[in-house]
Amino acid sequence: MIGGVGQDLAEELHRKRFDYTNLYPVLGVIAVVVIAWGGWFASGKIREHNLAENKRIGQEYNESLKSPAGPEKAGGNKETVTSKENDAAIDVPVLPQAATQNTLEGAKALAEYWVETYNYLLDTGESTPMTEICHPGALGCSQLINELHDLQSAGKRIEGADHAAAGTTCFNEIPEEVTCIFVLEYTDSATYDSKNNLLRVDPAGSYEWAQKIRFIDGKHVIYEAGKPTYLGDGKK
Numbered sequence: 001m002i003g004g005v006g007q008d009l010a011e012e013l014h015r016k017r018f019d020y021t022n023l024y025p026v027l028g029v030i031a032v033v034v035i036a037w038g039g040w041f042a043s044g045k046i047r048e049h050n051l052a053e054n055k056r057i058g059q060e061y062n063e064s065l066k067s068p069a070g071p072e073k074a075g076g077n078k079e080t081v082t083s084k085e086n087d088a089a090i091d092v093p094v095l096p097q098a099a100t101q102n103t104l105e106g107a108k109a110l111a112e113y114w115v116e117t118y119n120y121l122l123d124t125g126e127s128t129p130m131t132e133i134c135h136p137g138a139l140g141c142s143q144l145i146n147e148l149h150d151l152q153s154a155g156k157r158i159e160g161a162d163h164a165a166a167g168t169t170c171f172n173e174i175p176e177e178v179t180c181i182f183v184l185e186y187t188d189s190a191t192y193d194s195k196n197n198l199l200r201v202d203p204a205g206s207y208e209w210a211q212k213i214r215f216i217d218g219k220h221v222i223y224e225a226g227k228p229t230y231l232g233d234g235k236k
Contacts, residue, residue: 111168158189158191182208
């Protein structure tokens with residue numbers, strides 16, 4: 001009997017000792033204060049990170065211009081380059097004056113100029129105009145260049161596939177950055193091997209393309225490029 005009462009008493013004391021329900025309101029207030037402080041602290045850190053990242057990108061871009069970029073740099077200073085398709089002289093793209101302005105219109109001009117550098121790359125295999133406006137880490141630029149160089153190394157070539165930008169829209173998501181989205185339209189194209197045998201024919205079409213652009217050291221630089229779903233953007 002005594003053992004039963006003692007056990008009941010011990011269980012009651014144990015239950016009261018670990019009953020924290022009366023502290024719930026206090027803990028709730030503490031949690032709200034901690035979350036609010038954390039949000040303020042995080043927003044400051046994010047801003048600090050963006051400024052540091054912008055500085056880092058500018059430094060990397062400037063270093064990339066000082067160092068040789070390999071075989072694709074050959075002939076970059078020429079006014080014209082011979083097309084691999086028909087031996088015709090093709091003018092080297094010239095950056096428009098509007099693209100040098102630190103405005104949304106300036107970013108838009110650069111985004112559309114990038115299409116000219118892409119056509120030039122396809123026509124001549126020369127990537128200098130594109131690399132001059134793309135950050136080395138912009139995979140959307142480097143992948144296009146590498147894919148074409150791999151195709152040419154295999155003795156293949158592409159005819160056609162002229163590209164044009166349509167419906168370009170640019171907006172700021174953060175003060176240091178402009179996102180431009182446009183429809184990249186292209187004409188029919190044909191791929192040939194080194195013996196001039198037709199390998200494939202691709203019909204005309206279009207797809208959306210996006211670029212994240214920053215104004216660094218007096219000029220716009222594309223530091224990300226790709227399909228909007230890849231970059232996580234959408235039209236606004």
